[in-house]
Amino acid sequence: xxxxLQTIGVASPAASGTFPDHQKFFVSSLHSLxxxxxxxxxxxxxxxxxxRAGKLIAKAxxxxxxxxAASAASKAGxxxxxxxxxxxxxxxxxxxxxxxxxxxxDVGHYGGSYKVTKDLAQKFGDLRVLDTPIxxxxxTGMAIGAxxxxxxPVIEGMNMGFLLLAFNQISDNCGMLHYTSGGQFTIPAVxxxxxxxxxxxGAEHSQRLExxxxxxxxxxxVACSTPYNAKGLMKAAIRSENPVVLFEHVLLYNLKExxxxxxxxxxxxxxxxxxxxxxxxxxxxxxxxxxxMQAVKTLVNKGYDPEVIDIRSLxxxxxxxxxxxxxxxxxxxxxxxxMRTGGIGASLTAAINENFHDYLDAPIICLxxxxxxxPYAGTLEEWTVVQPPQIVTAVEQLCQ
Amino acid sequence: xxxxxxxxxATLLRHLKATTTTTIPFLRNLSTNSTSTITVETSVPFTGxxxxxxxxxxETTPQELMSFxxxxxxxxxxxxxxxxxYKAKLIRxxxxxxxxxxxxxxxxxxxxxxxxxxxxxxxxxxxxxGRGGTLLESFAELMGRKxxxxxGKGGSMHFYKKEGGFYGGHGIxxxxxxxxxxxxxxxxxxxxxxxxxxxxxxxxxNQGQLFEALNMAALWDLPAILVCENNHYGMGTAEWxxxxxxxxxxxxxxxxxxxxxxMDALAVKQACSFAKEHALKNGPIILEMDTYRxxxxxxxxxxxxxxxxxxxxxxxxxxxxxxxxxxxxxxxDIANEKELKDIEKEVxxxxxxxxxxxxxxxxxxxxxxxxxxxxxxxxxxxxxxDRKEVxxxxx
Numbered sequence: 001x002x003x004x005l006q007t008i009g010v011a012s013p014a015a016s017g018t019f020p021d022h023q024k025f026f027v028s029s030l031h032s033l034x035x036x037x038x039x040x041x042x043x044x045x046x047x048x049x050x051x052r053a054g055k056l057i058a059k060a061x062x063x064x065x066x067x068x069a070a071s072a073a074s075k076a077g078x079x080x081x082x083x084x085x086x087x088x089x090x091x092x093x094x095x096x097x098x099x100x101x102x103x104x105x106d107v108g109h110y111g112g113s114y115k116v117t118k119d120l121a122q123k124f125g126d127l128r129v130l131d132t133p134i135x136x137x138x139x140t141g142m143a144i145g146a147x148x149x150x151x152x153p154v155i156e157g158m159n160m161g162f163l164l165l166a167f168n169q170i171s172d173n174c175g176m177l178h179y180t181s182g183g184q185f186t187i188p189a190v191x192x193x194x195x196x197x198x199x200x201x202g203a204e205h206s207q208r209l210e211x212x213x214x215x216x217x218x219x220x221x222v223a224c225s226t227p228y229n230a231k232g233l234m235k236a237a238i239r240s241e242n243p244v245v246l247f248e249h250v251l252l253y254n255l256k257e258x259x260x261x262x263x264x265x266x267x268x269x270x271x272x273x274x275x276x277x278x279x280x281x282x283x284x285x286x287x288x289x290x291x292x293m294q295a296v297k298t299l300v301n302k303g304y305d306p307e308v309i310d311i312r313s314l315x316x317x318x319x320x321x322x323x324x325x326x327x328x329x330x331x332x333x334x335x336x337x338x339m340r341t342g343g344i345g346a347s348l349t350a351a352i353n354e355n356f357h358d359y360l361d362a363p364i365i366c367l368x369x370x371x372x373x374x375p376y377a378g379t380l381e382e383w384t385v386v387q388p389p390q391i392v393t394a395v396e397q398l399c400q
Numbered sequence: 401x402x403x404x405x406x407x408x409x410a411t412l413l414r415h416l417k418a419t420t421t422t423t424i425p426f427l428r429n430l431s432t433n434s435t436s437t438i439t440v441e442t443s444v445p446f447t448g449x450x451x452x453x454x455x456x457x458x459e460t461t462p463q464e465l466m467s468f469x470x471x472x473x474x475x476x477x478x479x480x481x482x483x484x485x486y487k488a489k490l491i492r493x494x495x496x497x498x499x500x501x502x503x504x505x506x507x508x509x510x511x512x513x514x515x516x517x518x519x520x521x522x523x524x525x526x527x528x529x530g531r532g533g534t535l536l537e538s539f540a541e542l543m544g545r546k547x548x549x550x551x552g553k554g555g556s557m558h559f560y561k562k563e564g565g566f567y568g569g570h571g572i573x574x575x576x577x578x579x580x581x582x583x584x585x586x587x588x589x590x591x592x593x594x595x596x597x598x599x600x601x602x603x604x605x606n607q608g609q610l611f612e613a614l615n616m617a618a619l620w621d622l623p624a625i626l627v628c629e630n631n632h633y634g635m636g637t638a639e640w641x642x643x644x645x646x647x648x649x650x651x652x653x654x655x656x657x658x659x660x661x662x663m664d665a666l667a668v669k670q671a672c673s674f675a676k677e678h679a680l681k682n683g684p685i686i687l688e689m690d691t692y693r694x695x696x697x698x699x700x701x702x703x704x705x706x707x708x709x710x711x712x713x714x715x716x717x718x719x720x721x722x723x724x725x726x727x728x729x730x731x732x733d734i735a736n737e738k739e740l741k742d743i744e745k746e747v748x749x750x751x752x753x754x755x756x757x758x759x760x761x762x763x764x765x766x767x768x769x770x771x772x773x774x775x776x777x778x779x780x781x782x783x784x785x786d787r788k789e790v791x792x793x794x795x
Contacts, residue, residue: 137578141578149582180555186775
């Protein structure tokens with residue numbers, strides 16, 4: 001996979017750090033969504049005074065068993081946006097297995113409010129790409145009932161926040177039925193939708209449901225962040241026999257990346273190594289990955305060597321990858337978009353403390369969103385989520 | 401009323417039998433195993449909402465009536481036994497008993513096949529038996545043993561039988577209704593000529609998700625039959641105190657409805673086969689079963705604080721489903737008193753044996769705690785773009 005990511009600031013230019021000239025970047029305005037351009041090579045290492053100046057890290061994303069030179073040279077694959085990658089994954093799975101069907105509001109004729117299901121209804125018919133009335137509790141329940149008989153529904157919440165209305169169905173029937181029936185029924189459903197803080201969408205449309213769902217036994221949760229992992233996770237989620245909640249982010253739908261032409265499926269329980277490093281482990285997921293990578297540019301300039309891991313799997317945590325990283329760097333920073341109280345970061349902090357306490361040289365720092373309803377005003381909204389300067393400060397603090 | 405005539409004839413018959421063994425000319429002489437049809441009138445006519453109700457005359461056979469009697473006696477016996485087990489603290493937690501409502505379970509079974517699906521709420525013991533569940537599985541599950549139908553991990557409210565088309569067993573009031581419409585959706589998706597019976601109570605009839613699910617079922621013509629088992633009390637609240645309109649069969653508005661005497665197994669059978677035919681052609685239909693439960697809402701509810709004992713015993717005398725079938729059997733000379741008593745004794749013995757066997761069944765292993773939380777093997781197998789298989793191994 002030859003796609004590499006250059007992080008783009010999503011905040012206003014005033015809030016972001018300084019960018020050295022020789023690195024290519026795009027700074028987006030407050031009104032456009034970030035765009036990722038894939039490049040063949042990337043200069044991370046040539047920073048003044050850094051002992052790692054000679055080491056060229058050709059790829060931001062580590063892949064197993066691939067020759068860096070070969071992949072750097074190849075331009076195979078096709079470029080697309082994240083929502084197109086999700087659609088591709090969904091379409092491939094629907095072609096492959098006739099039991100896969102989609103249910104949600106405006107997924108059929110309208111094509112999906114974020115165009116993830118565009119043209120699928122024309123191809124597969126109205127029954128397989130079902131436009132439901134606005135009744136989240138009931139159509140989620142319906143999908144779960146269908147899953148009990150062997151169908152593989154993909155439930156779309158137009159915004160993850162709306163799925164709070166279906167909490168009972170997701171918690172009791174989706175998560176627990178396999179257990180309470182003694183293994184008789186499996187619920188191979190996928191629940192997906194965009195969540196997270198967007199562009200001044202208001203409090204009710206900016207919710208992070210991963211913190212509410214994380215205690216439900218029996219479900220798996222994954223968060224996608226790039227077109228490559230979006231398609232792979234979508235396919236894996238559909239093929240999984242367990243109910244999977246796939247968290248997308250409203251602001252990431254227009255990310256562009258070059259993904260392979262061949263079919264691929266990613267592992268649902270695996271974390272992604274975004275940038276290997278030696279000094280500090282930064283754990284993040286979804287949109288905060290890009291804030292982290294932007295901060296990493298500044299940090300690398302200042303001579304730090306952070307290791308960035310996109311945890312991807314929110315339930316269960318990939319403690320194998322995370323643990324190996326902690327054992328190497330001994331310092332952990334968690335950057336997440338959930339609220340401070342009871343969020344994914346809180347659980348992850350507890351998990352790392354319990355399992356890897358002996359390897360930590362410093363207390364874990366967890367940067368989360370503020371415990372407030374997301375305000376409408378632009379500046380206030382910016383302050384509710386973690387911004388790159390805060391990440392830089394936290395790393396500096398950790399590495400003292 | 402048709403039944404009162406039968407009652408007086410039956411009394412007459414009993415007197416005559418004491419003196420002579422010859423049969424009265426106007427009664428047919430049938431053996432138990434004959435399959436010749438008998439036509440019986442239901443106790444009350446059906447009332448329809450936006451639909452023409454089916455006829456009051458139900459065709460049945462002696463064999464079927466005998467099976468009704470036996471099955472209902474078994475269910476009744478089982479529920480009474482569960483009552484004693486609960487008081488002996490062998491069954492804990494919640495235990496919602498179905499005695500009085502058996503006619504709904506057996507009547508429905510008689511009208512459908514195992515390929516049709518049934519899903520209900522927490523008053524599920526007898527429907528489980530009707531769908532092919534064994535006594536051992538149900539008692540073991542109630543006592544939390546590993547031979548239970550859900551391996552002891554579900555309990556009273558979570559009986560399931562996949563092979564029998566029984567989808568549970570759900571604790572949250574009304575949550576099973578969208579699930580039931582999902583089962584119907586799946587049947588339509590796969591083009592099966594089967595239907596789903598989604599049972600709920602008069603308490604759940606006021607849930608929003610019922611109307612949401614009904615809307616979707618009607619919109620897409622799903623083969624869903626929503627059956628309201630109206631036992632007139634939502635735990636302690638009488639129906640007239642909870643619903644502005646207790647005519648639950650009419651609440652579907654654009655969905656046709658039928659009101660059925662739920663204590664008459666033959667009426668239930670007629671209504672269910674009528675509903676199945678309707679659902680396969682025209683989409684959803686609501687059946688309101690007018691029934692009654694003798695026990696309280698659950699074992700922790702005495703059942704007499706919100707209704708009088710006279711009411712309970714009145715219903716037991718006038719409308720008891722087992723008594724009705726017994727009278728039919730006696731009237732049509734399909735069995736005599738002694739045979740029926742023998743069946744009841746046999747059933748009692750069966751239940752006692754099952755309880756003894758269930759008591760011997762061991763409690764689940766501690767490792768069962770973590771089994772079946774996820775389907776074994778976690779997520780899908782995965783491979784990267786270079787086609788090498790990649791699996792993460794959790795510590």
